Amino acid sequence: MLHTIRQRPLFSLSAALLGAALAAQAGAQGTTVPLTTPLRLNPAVQLRLQAVPNFGAAPIFRTLDATASTRFLNGNTIWLTAQGLQANQAARAQTLNANLARLQPQAARPQVQAVLRAVQAQGLREPQLTVPTRSGPLTVTLLGADVGASLAASRLGQDFEQVGRSVGAQVARDLNLPADLIGRVAQAAPQQRLNVVTQIQPDLLRALTRLDVRALQPEGTADGLDAAPSGCAASASGLFTRYDFPIKKHLPAAKNQGGRGTCWAFASVGLTETLVSRTFGRKVDLSEEDFVANYKLRYGSPTDGDGAWTEDALTKGAQTGYRFAYENAWQYNQSLKRTATETPAKSGKFLYAKSCTDYPFQNQCEDSVSQAETGCILADGKTVCGAQLPATRSPYGLNTGAMRNFLDPEQPEGGMGWAVLAVVTGTPVLMTHDARYLTNSGGYVGDLPYSAVSHEEDTPTGKKWVPNTDKDVQNWNHVALLVGWIGNEQLAKVSPGAPAGAGGGYFIMKNSWSSCFGDGGYVYLPWNWVKKYAGALTFGAQVTRN
Incomplete structure (x- = not known):
């Protein structure tokens, strides 16, 4: 598990730190970036993302020391950019809205109705x-x-x-x-x-x-x-x-x-x-x-x-x-004690905690969806960030x-x-x-x-479970x-x-x-x-x- 360095921390892909930093950044600026105009098809879902700050603008990334920097430079590293992260962050919600627009003419089909019900009930949440x-x-x-x-x-x-x-x-x-x-x-x-x-x-x-x-x-x-x-x-x-x-x-x-x-x-x-x-x-x-x-x-x-x-x-x-x-x-980590919190609700953005509990290879684990070791280095006055995967393929x-x-x-x-x-x-x-x-x-x-499975619906008298x-x-x-x-x-x-x-x-x-x-x-x-x-x-x- 990587730990945040207190002295001018640049990069830590701990989901909790990243989420807190993004929330602080958006709160200070008072802005969000709308992805699309929400479709009438799913009025309960407001798909928006907070702006991702430029690297170095906020203490959300962890600085690598010299040894780790050399290892990253010589290893199988996926290099990340602020623009790339922001684009990828938005892609999931953008894709959902685009697909919902394509499905709208087919809304009478049972398979499409199931999708629309799920989107309205849970957004991008993974049940x-x-x-x-x-x-x-x-x-x-x-x-x-x-x-x-x-x-x-x-x-x-x-x-x-x-x-x-x-x-x-x-x-x-x-x-x-x-x-x-x-x-x-x-x-x-x-x-x-x-x-x-x-x-x-x-x-x-x-x-x-x-x-x-x-x-x-x-x-x-x-x-x-x-x-x-x-x-x-x-x-x-x-x-x-x-x-x-x-x-x-x-x-x-x-x-x-x-x-x-x-x-x-x-x-x-x-x-x-x-x-x-x-x-x-x-x-x-x-x-x-x-x-x-x-x-x-x-x-x-x-x-x-x-x-x-x-x-x-x-x-x-x-x-x-x-x-x-x-x-x-790179052995699989079942993360049996992990907790996932969607913040904000129905956003498809998840904060993870205790991902690495009981995992024997702590240096290969972080509290993020990828669980990859991550960090940033300063090169020619620019902050370059990446995540490392095994070099042996x-x-x-x-x-x-x-x-x-x-x-x-x-x-x-x-x-x-x-x-x-x-x-x-x-x-x-x-x-x-x-x-x-x-x-x-x-x-x-x-x-x-x-009818062997039920789902929850809003009714005039409150929520109740209804057979499928x-x-x-x-x-x-x-x-x-x-x-x-x-x-x-x-x-x-x-x-x-x-x-x-x-x-x-x-x-x-x-x-x-x-x-x-x-x-x-x-x-x-x-x-x-x-x-x-x-x-x-x-x-x-x-x-x-x-």
Whole structure:
């Protein structure tokens, strides 16, 4: 943990100090910087930012000593400017307002109504969800409504059938599959796609190649801080243990995002680790902490929230040539005792405290969203500030040029059929969904009705809790990996007595809420559940090695 230097402190990215300094600066000047005129669509949200002072104008940054300055200059440092920080600080709210304007003509759609309700109720706040696990309750942070607005706006005008055909063709090329098998899926009506994939699955599995994994020591392994608590595993009689699905041999261990809203990073890193194993035959352990910090420092702000839109984070990383760090270069910090305060309310600006409590590597931790070590130096009379990430990188990155979301909210069966094809041929799928409906027994999630979850509404007699309808599904608030599929007929053979999956079978989902959640960290989602509660099904990224 860095400590503020009393003598002319220039830089400390402690969120509490930064927030206090910004408040003092704005109070002294009596000004704020409006981002846009608030839309009529969301009158409860006043999206404004306090002006960010020039570096050196206020004691908000920590000065580095000579040793630390040399380390920063010679290390892997992301250099920050006052203009860049101010622009990034504003970007999240600007993006939200722009997306809300795009969505306004579609306001009658249930998915859009859910976004608008969330924005009016919570602004950019990232809500928390407490879930039961075998090691006790775990409180996780969910993604905010700005992610939902980005997702909903991105789907406008898309030709999902064309997306599915192009992604399917890429799967065929990547895995050396016969084109005629993929063609049968593409030609099928969306409602029949699951049946066609089920029919050709034996032929697909016989045609698969490049699914070997060398028995080598995993690259980049560390102390397992991202997987604690330990002591929980998949049931010996459960589906994960009994069912040998194609991706299983390539999967990394179940991880735990802890008290942070970093599901998008765990899903992204898990995707990459799985693709590295499948493509290059190597097991790797990559750093979620580094991926979060790289994205937040380059495209966010010091007081940003945890959340991010997964496709945006992966695409921007690919465009800038990002290569993942190994876990042993920067281990994940679950921040189980961290408190997050949104100041002011509905602003999307968060102050963090106790982020580093119980984290064994204090010199790699600060009370900010990135948790990266930060500081400023004086060079040629100018103050230059930056944040340092590990210099050692893996050779692995992603090419996201063909990555697409192919879940059409108006015709979900088509994209779900492509998702089954992907997972049965060894390709993980990033799924955004409503995590509030992940109630499970032994990993099996039921075909839950919309009313299984309630929300708070203002009424003439005060606030009250009202059961959800389809217009209240927040299908963007969590991201995890779909890694397998099992139809009911095969399920009855593999695990006799298991409940049949409503709609034809179960998707196998690898979550990031520790191995004590569900069946060793996995849950089994009925076809009908995914149809109701998924917001995006994304694949097509390719792993690269330099």
